[in-house]
Amino acid sequence: MVTIKDVARLSGVSIKTVSRVVNNLAEISPETRKKVQQAILELGYQPNTTARNLVNGQTNTVGVIIPHSADYIFTHPFFTQVLQGIAEELSANNFNLLLHLAHDKAPYASLYSQRKVDGLILMSIPIGDPNLQGLEENGVPCVCTCRISETNNSTSWVDADFAGGVEQAIEHLISLRHRRIALLAGPMSLVSVRLRALGYRNALQKHGLPAADGYILEGDFTSESGHALAAKAMKDPNPPSALICGDDMMAFGAMQALKELGYGVPEDVSVIGFDDISLARFSSPPLTTIRQDTYEKGRKAAETLLAFMRDKQNATPRQIMLETSLITRNSTASAKN
Numbered sequence: 001m002v003t004i005k006d007v008a009r010l011s012g013v014s015i016k017t018v019s020r021v022v023n024n025l026a027e028i029s030p031e032t033r034k035k036v037q038q039a040i041l042e043l044g045y046q047p048n049t050t051a052r053n054l055v056n057g058q059t060n061t062v063g064v065i066i067p068h069s070a071d072y073i074f075t076h077p078f079f080t081q082v083l084q085g086i087a088e089e090l091s092a093n094n095f096n097l098l099l100h101l102a103h104d105k106a107p108y109a110s111l112y113s114q115r116k117v118d119g120l121i122l123m124s125i126p127i128g129d130p131n132l133q134g135l136e137e138n139g140v141p142c143v144c145t146c147r148i149s150e151t152n153n154s155t156s157w158v159d160a161d162f163a164g165g166v167e168q169a170i171e172h173l174i175s176l177r178h179r180r181i182a183l184l185a186g187p188m189s190l191v192s193v194r195l196r197a198l199g200y201r202n203a204l205q206k207h208g209l210p211a212a213d214g215y216i217l218e219g220d221f222t223s224e225s226g227h228a229l230a231a232k233a234m235k236d237p238n239p240p241s242a243l244i245c246g247d248d249m250m251a252f253g254a255m256q257a258l259k260e261l262g263y264g265v266p267e268d269v270s271v272i273g274f275d276d277i278s279l280a281r282f283s284s285p286p287l288t289t290i291r292q293d294t295y296e297k298g299r300k301a302a303e304t305l306l307a308f309m310r311d312k313q314n315a316t317p318r319q320i321m322l323e324t325s326l327i328t329r330n331s332t333a334s335a336k337n
Helices: 004-011 015-022 030-043 049-056 077-092 131-137 162-175 191-206 223-233 248-260 278-282 294-310
Strands: 061-066 096-101 119-122 142-144 157-160 181-185 216-218 242-245 270-275 288-292 319-322 324-327
Touching (some): 077 096, 142 157, 142 294, 162 191, 181 191, 191 216
Parallel strands (some): 157 319, 181 242, 242 270
């Protein structure tokens, strides 16, 4: 049976240091932590978590809150990629993941107060979520993979540069001589969607182009919504020559709608998605999109939360912005006129 002494011997550190790594305590350098974790993995060491947790009052479990149904989450690649990043970072640090689907509006702060988890990661939380106050009042360690306010800096988050991403999309389309550009957005209850709209308006204004009425359409992050919004946009008396979609799933639906209406993509209408999910390069045509590193978003959120939980007394809010980048494929081309 592998013991903590075996791990200490292989990693070249003291038993106390191994214990601190296993218990996710502070004052261990990243290099030492990684070395001990590698030794644990190599030897297959299994700490007695039940006994340890009874002593220190920890669960070694992190809750992930997503306010959607299981059907929505597990059919949307965005969520699975973020969850993969979270899960692998937690596993590397001997933590478990508890997935809580909060679409029933239940007060998820109770997961912490009832000692089911040591901290929370929040995903896709809308503006004004009533549960947020409970988290703050109960001192729950938490990190968001989204911004929950356009002005609030008291919450820790890891998120993508949505405004900058849409600005890149606009610049690309303008370089292809497009001037009638529509934004098929997700729900405006999300800060990320409002930031996409902000980037859209700013980029058009920079080039002296108006954001025409009816060119920002609100839906949700599904292919069905993208299909419906694209069909609506093309009914405009002066229809757009390019569509920027809130995410890749919306873009897939939009391209299907355009084909059904007799438009060629990109010959007649260019389409840009957002996220660069794995399916984007296999669509027909392969989708030009704005890439955000969804795996790194999840991994970094978990890493930040674990750091907070190691040193709660000195934890201060952190906001981490991840860059976005334009991935050019075959769904965009020069405007006809």
